[in-house]
Amino acid sequence: MKQALDLDMHEYRLLCEAQALKNVDLDYRIHELAYASNKASLRDKKGRLIYAKFTKLYDYERALDRLKKKQTKKKEMSPQLEAYKRFLAQKNKGGDGS
Numbered sequence: 001m002k003q004a005l006d007l008d009m010h011e012y013r014l015l016c017e018a019q020a021l022k023n024v025d026l027d028y029r030i031h032e033l034a035y036a037s038n039k040a041s042l043r044d045k046k047g048r049l050i051y052a053k054f055t056k057l058y059d060y061e062r063a064l065d066r067l068k069k070k071q072t073k074k075k076e077m078s079p080q081l082e083a084y085k086r087f088l089a090q091k092n093k094g095g096d097g098s
Contacts, residue, residue, distance in 0.1 A: 024063050031058035
Protein backbone atom coordinates (compact mmCIF):
# COMPACT_ATOMS: atom_id res chain seq x y z
CA MET A 1 0.00 0.00 0.00
CA LYS A 2 2.86 2.38 0.79
CA GLN A 3 4.21 1.95 -2.75
CA ALA A 4 0.89 3.10 -4.21
CA LEU A 5 0.93 6.20 -2.03
CA ASP A 6 4.46 7.09 -3.14
CA LEU A 7 3.49 7.26 -6.83
CA ASP A 8 3.15 10.58 -8.59
CA MET A 9 0.27 11.18 -11.02
CA HIS A 10 2.25 10.13 -14.12
CA GLU A 11 3.39 6.87 -12.54
CA TYR A 12 -0.15 6.16 -11.35
CA ARG A 13 -1.53 6.68 -14.87
CA LEU A 14 1.13 4.37 -16.30
CA LEU A 15 0.22 1.75 -13.72
CA CYS A 16 -3.48 2.08 -14.61
CA GLU A 17 -2.69 1.88 -18.34
CA ALA A 18 -0.60 -1.25 -17.80
CA GLN A 19 -3.43 -2.87 -15.85
CA ALA A 20 -5.96 -1.96 -18.55
CA LEU A 21 -3.72 -3.45 -21.25
CA LYS A 22 -3.30 -6.56 -19.12
CA ASN A 23 -7.09 -6.84 -18.90
CA VAL A 24 -7.43 -6.56 -22.70
CA ASP A 25 -4.88 -9.35 -23.12
CA LEU A 26 -6.73 -11.50 -20.60
CA ASP A 27 -10.01 -10.85 -22.41
CA TYR A 28 -8.32 -11.82 -25.68
CA ARG A 29 -7.14 -15.12 -24.20
CA ILE A 30 -10.59 -15.89 -22.80
CA HIS A 31 -12.18 -15.33 -26.19
CA GLU A 32 -9.44 -17.32 -27.88
CA LEU A 33 -10.13 -20.30 -25.61
CA ALA A 34 -13.87 -20.01 -26.18
CA TYR A 35 -13.30 -19.91 -29.93
CA ALA A 36 -11.01 -22.93 -29.88
CA SER A 37 -13.30 -25.02 -27.70
CA ASN A 38 -16.51 -24.23 -29.57
CA LYS A 39 -15.26 -23.81 -33.14
CA ALA A 40 -16.60 -27.16 -34.33
CA SER A 41 -20.00 -26.90 -32.65
CA LEU A 42 -21.09 -23.29 -33.24
CA ARG A 43 -23.06 -23.48 -36.48
CA ASP A 44 -26.08 -21.66 -37.85
CA LYS A 45 -29.26 -23.31 -39.16
CA LYS A 46 -27.66 -23.97 -42.54
CA GLY A 47 -24.70 -25.75 -40.95
CA ARG A 48 -22.14 -22.99 -41.57
CA LEU A 49 -19.69 -21.94 -38.88
CA ILE A 50 -20.92 -18.89 -36.99
CA TYR A 51 -17.38 -17.69 -36.30
CA ALA A 52 -15.36 -18.79 -39.30
CA LYS A 53 -12.55 -16.46 -38.20
CA PHE A 54 -11.47 -15.59 -34.70
CA THR A 55 -11.65 -11.86 -35.47
CA LYS A 56 -15.42 -12.17 -35.87
CA LEU A 57 -15.64 -13.28 -32.25
CA TYR A 58 -13.08 -10.86 -30.81
CA ASP A 59 -11.27 -8.00 -32.55
CA TYR A 60 -8.11 -7.36 -30.55
CA GLU A 61 -7.17 -4.19 -32.46
CA ARG A 62 -10.64 -2.74 -31.91
CA ALA A 63 -10.40 -3.49 -28.19
CA LEU A 64 -7.06 -1.67 -28.02
CA ASP A 65 -8.50 1.29 -29.94
CA ARG A 66 -11.44 1.49 -27.52
CA LEU A 67 -9.02 1.43 -24.60
CA LYS A 68 -6.92 4.24 -26.12
CA LYS A 69 -10.04 6.37 -26.64
CA LYS A 70 -11.04 5.87 -23.00
CA GLN A 71 -7.55 6.81 -21.84
CA THR A 72 -7.43 10.01 -23.90
CA LYS A 73 -10.73 11.08 -22.34
CA LYS A 74 -9.33 10.37 -18.87
CA LYS A 75 -6.13 12.33 -19.56
CA GLU A 76 -8.09 15.55 -19.95
CA MET A 77 -7.79 17.29 -16.61
CA SER A 78 -10.80 18.63 -14.80
CA PRO A 79 -10.78 22.37 -14.02
CA GLN A 80 -10.51 21.58 -10.30
CA LEU A 81 -7.45 19.42 -10.86
CA GLU A 82 -5.83 22.10 -13.05
CA ALA A 83 -6.44 24.71 -10.34
CA TYR A 84 -4.95 22.40 -7.71
CA LYS A 85 -1.95 21.79 -9.94
CA ARG A 86 -1.38 25.56 -10.31
CA PHE A 87 -1.74 25.96 -6.54
CA LEU A 88 0.91 23.31 -5.89
CA ALA A 89 3.24 24.87 -8.46
CA GLN A 90 2.92 28.26 -6.74
CA LYS A 91 3.43 26.68 -3.34
CA ASN A 92 6.59 24.91 -4.52
CA LYS A 93 7.94 28.20 -5.92
CA GLY A 94 7.62 29.72 -2.48
CA GLY A 95 4.31 31.52 -2.92
CA ASP A 96 1.58 31.27 -0.35
CA GLY A 97 -0.99 29.94 -2.85
CA SER A 98 -3.42 32.85 -2.55
